[in-house]
Amino acid sequence: MKSFSTDAVLLRRTEYGDYDLIITYFTRSMGRISVIAKNAKKSVRRFAGALDPFIAMNIECSLPKRRGSLPVLNSVDIENPFANIRTSTVKTGYASYWIEIINSWMEEGKPDEAIYDLIFNVLDSLNRGKISMEVLSVLFQIRFMGISGFTPNLVGCGHCGIALDDIRQNKIRFDLASGKLICETCKLKMFGKTTFSINETISHYPVTTIEKGITVSKGTLKQLSWISSIDIEYADRLKFSKTALKEGEYFLEGFIPFHIGRNMKSLDFLHRVRNIYAKVIS
Numbered sequence: 001m002k003s004f005s006t007d008a009v010l011l012r013r014t015e016y017g018d019y020d021l022i023i024t025y026f027t028r029s030m031g032r033i034s035v036i037a038k039n040a041k042k043s044v045r046r047f048a049g050a051l052d053p054f055i056a057m058n059i060e061c062s063l064p065k066r067r068g069s070l071p072v073l074n075s076v077d078i079e080n081p082f083a084n085i086r087t088s089t090v091k092t093g094y095a096s097y098w099i100e101i102i103n104s105w106m107e108e109g110k111p112d113e114a115i116y117d118l119i120f121n122v123l124d125s126l127n128r129g130k131i132s133m134e135v136l137s138v139l140f141q142i143r144f145m146g147i148s149g150f151t152p153n154l155v156g157c158g159h160c161g162i163a164l165d166d167i168r169q170n171k172i173r174f175d176l177a178s179g180k181l182i183c184e185t186c187k188l189k190m191f192g193k194t195t196f197s198i199n200e201t202i203s204h205y206p207v208t209t210i211e212k213g214i215t216v217s218k219g220t221l222k223q224l225s226w227i228s229s230i231d232i233e234y235a236d237r238l239k240f241s242k243t244a245l246k247e248g249e250y251f252l253e254g255f256i257p258f259h260i261g262r263n264m265k266s267l268d269f270l271h272r273v274r275n276i277y278a279k280v281i282s
Helices: 089-105 113-128 133-148 184-191 218-227 232-237 242-260 265-281
Strands: 003-016 020-027 031-037 056-062 072-080 171-175 180-182 213-217
Touching: 003 031, 003 089, 003 113, 020 089, 020 113, 072 113, 089 113, 089 133, 089 242, 089 265, 113 133, 133 218, 133 242, 171 218, 180 184, 213 218, 213 242, 218 242
Parallel strands: 031 072
Antiparallel strands: 003 020, 003 056, 020 031, 056 072, 171 180, 171 213
C-alpha cells in the first residue's frame, strides 16, 4: 500500500464512530488534509499525547484503496508539542483562533510553505513566552493576510487616494466589505451626515463600528502598515502603546472573520478569557 509522510500541525479532531477519529492537519507539503486515525479512542498508547491541538509533528499515512476514502494515519513523530500553550487558558485562546483562521481559509490539498512556517513560528514563540501574546497575534494576522493576498489598504483613502498622513482626522473609518479606508470628505459624500448605528455582530469591540466599518486611529494604522514587513524573530523589538495594541487587535479580529465570511467560535472564547485575564492582572 502506498504511503506518504509530511510535517504537520494539528488543526482539529472529530470523533468518527465508536473508536476512530478524523484528524485535520495543515501540512508543509500537502496543505490542509484530513486523515482517519483508526482505533485512536480505543488504543491509548498508539497515538499517546499526539492528537491534541497545536502539536507539530511528522505524520506517516497510507493512501486509501477506494476513491473518496480518507488516508489512514499510521504513525506520528512529535516535533514540538508546544506544551506550554495548553497550560495557559489565554495562550490556548490565541492559538485556537490562529488555528481556526488557517482551517477556515486554506483550501484542501493546497500547500503553502510560507503559511506553514508562519503558524509554526508563532506557535513556537507563544510557547516560549518571550514575546507578548498580543504582539504575536497582531503580527500573525497581518502576515497571514499579506501571504494570503487580502491585505487591507492602510496607506490612504481607498476612494479619493489621499495619503494617510494628509487625512486631518485622527480617527478614520475602515470599510470592512471593501477593505479600504474612507476619509471624512468621502464619507460625507457617500453617507452625508447620517448617524450610523453600531453593528450588533461586533458591538463588543472597544472601537466604534459603523455599518460594516470600524473606526481606527491614525497611529494604529501606521503601526499596522509598518509591521507587515517585520519578521517574527524581531517581534520583541516592536513597541506598541496599550491603546494601539488593543485597537489593532480588535481591528484585525473584525476584518479577518468578516473577510473569511464566518463567525469564529474560537474568537468568542478568546474574548472571554482575555477579558478575565485583563481583570486579573489589572
